[in-house]
Amino acid sequence: xxxxxxxxxxxxxxxxxxxxxxxxxxxxxxxxxxxxxxxxxxxxxxxxxxxxxxxxxxxxxxxxxxxxxxxxxxxxxxxxxxxxxxxxxxxxxxxxxxxxxxxxxxxxxxxxxxxxxxxxxxxxxxxxxxxxxxxxxxxxxxxxxxxxxxxxxxxxxxxxxxxxxxxxxxxxxxxxxxxxxxxxxxxxxxxxxxxxxxxxxxxxxxxxxxxxxxxxxxxxxxxxxxxxxxxxxxxxxxxxxxxxxxxxxxxxxxxxxxxxxxxxxxxxx
Amino acid sequence: xxxxxxxxxxxxxxxxxxxxxxxxxxxxxxxxxxxxxxxxxxxxxxxxxxxxxxxxxxxxxxxxxxxxxxxxxxxxxxxxxxxxxxxxxxxxxxxxxxxxxxxxxxxxxxxxxxxxxxxxxxxxxxxxxxxxxxxxxxxxxxxxxxxxxxxxxxxxxxxxxxxxxxx
Numbered sequence: 001x002x003x004x005x006x007x008x009x010x011x012x013x014x015x016x017x018x019x020x021x022x023x024x025x026x027x028x029x030x031x032x033x034x035x036x037x038x039x040x041x042x043x044x045x046x047x048x049x050x051x052x053x054x055x056x057x058x059x060x061x062x063x064x065x066x067x068x069x070x071x072x073x074x075x076x077x078x079x080x081x082x083x084x085x086x087x088x089x090x091x092x093x094x095x096x097x098x099x100x101x102x103x104x105x106x107x108x109x110x111x112x113x114x115x116x117x118x119x120x121x122x123x124x125x126x127x128x129x130x131x132x133x134x135x136x137x138x139x140x141x142x143x144x145x146x147x148x149x150x151x152x153x154x155x156x157x158x159x160x161x162x163x164x165x166x167x168x169x170x171x172x173x174x175x176x177x178x179x180x181x182x183x184x185x186x187x188x189x190x191x192x193x194x195x196x197x198x199x200x201x202x203x204x205x206x207x208x209x210x211x212x213x214x215x216x217x218x219x220x221x222x223x224x225x226x227x228x229x230x231x232x233x234x235x236x237x238x239x240x241x242x243x244x245x246x247x248x249x250x251x252x253x254x255x256x257x258x259x260x261x262x263x264x265x266x267x268x269x
Numbered sequence: 270x271x272x273x274x275x276x277x278x279x280x281x282x283x284x285x286x287x288x289x290x291x292x293x294x295x296x297x298x299x300x301x302x303x304x305x306x307x308x309x310x311x312x313x314x315x316x317x318x319x320x321x322x323x324x325x326x327x328x329x330x331x332x333x334x335x336x337x338x339x340x341x342x343x344x345x346x347x348x349x350x351x352x353x354x355x356x357x358x359x360x361x362x363x364x365x366x367x368x369x370x371x372x373x374x375x376x377x378x379x380x381x382x383x384x385x386x387x388x389x390x391x392x393x394x395x396x397x398x399x400x401x402x403x404x405x406x407x408x409x410x411x412x413x414x415x416x417x418x419x420x421x422x423x424x425x426x427x428x429x430x431x432x433x434x435x436x
Contacts (some may be wrong), residue, residue, distance in 0.1 A: 020387075023335050051290070074308065
């Protein structure tokens with residue numbers, strides 16, 4: 001034994017042989033529920049508890065990360081969806097507004113409804129060219145010089161027609177002119193466009209009531225008679241004529257649906 | 270004393286890695302064998318074999334297996350790794366990586382062989398051996414990185430740089 005202690009290399013061989021024999025014995029007579037098992041369980045439990053705590057913390061962290069990612073993804077998706085819905089809602093609102101306006105327009109002029117084309121305003125250039133662009137064209141029976149009616153009254157005439165669209169020259173266009181009559185005034189006047197449309201051609205000192213309706217007479221061959229242009233403002237004398245500024249009944253800035261009358265189908269409303 | 274502390278820490282780590290809330294692959298890791306690798310630089314092959322024997326016996330005891338085959342396998346693996354480290358004068362990351370791979374492979378193969386001679390069916394097959402070798406090798410890699418980081422932290426060059434920065 002003393003020699004074995006001094007020879008560590010031999011000692012380990014002996015120990016290994018002993019272990020082998022011991023293993024063989026354990027194979028034949030298995031140990032179970034011994035104090036060793038209890039000791040192992042007792043010693044390993046704190047290490048396992050720490051390991052489980054670390055594992056749980058990591059799982060919480062990882063699931064949190066994953067949740068955060070999915071939440072952010074969901075938020076991004078919902079934002080896109082919300083923007084899409086907002087856009088669709090705006091389009092639908094515009095559609096509903098146009099439909100309502102068109103419906104009111106048709107109700108306001110029942111006698112013209114059969115001969116007119118309901119159109120929607122797709123573009124407007126009020127500051128520069130004083131025009132509107134409609135979504136109907138020659139394909140829909142629109143012709144040049146067709147009068148254009150909004151819910152409030154006349155807005156102008158068609159001055160250019162394409163296959164699928166047309167352009168409307170507004171009454172505020174500097175070149176616009178129409179024969180008109182003021183309610184309660186016998187004389188016929190000429191409604192001239194511009195920043196402030198006005199009636200001219202009335203003899204001097206003609207008494208023109210304030211807020212009187214200005215209606216079309218049809219003498220110029222474009223607008224059907226009896227349609228409303230607007231109302232009068234305070235008249236003034238300018239040289240040989242009485243000038244009457246007119247407040248147009250239809251606000252071109254707010255018009256979304258109009259009726260385009262066929263030039264051949266002009267008739268009294 | 271440091272060896273005993275490292276041994277106990279590795280044992281606790283090995284036990285802790287089998288926790289159910291951790292990734293199951295971690296259970297294949299054998300930090301105790303890294304202690305054997307660590308002793309290969311300081312002890313002679315027989316000393317390393319003794320250390321391996323202790324590590325193997327501890328593994329057997331705490332895995333509640335037949336106590337003995339693991340000890341024999343650890344002794345053989347420790348002896349082999351000590352011989353290889355001495356023969357090829359391994360240092361640095363290579364020492365840790367080759368040492369951990371070699372010690373785990375030797376230990377597993379010897380363990381399988383001993384069990385085969387005893388006529389006992391091993392509790393894991395080739396995939397388990399592969400997992401043990403891979404995970405112990407990965408731990409060796411981590412140990413190599415840690416050692417390098419520790420050396421860099423304790424290096425005189427870093428100390429000089431810090432002193433110069435304070436001036």
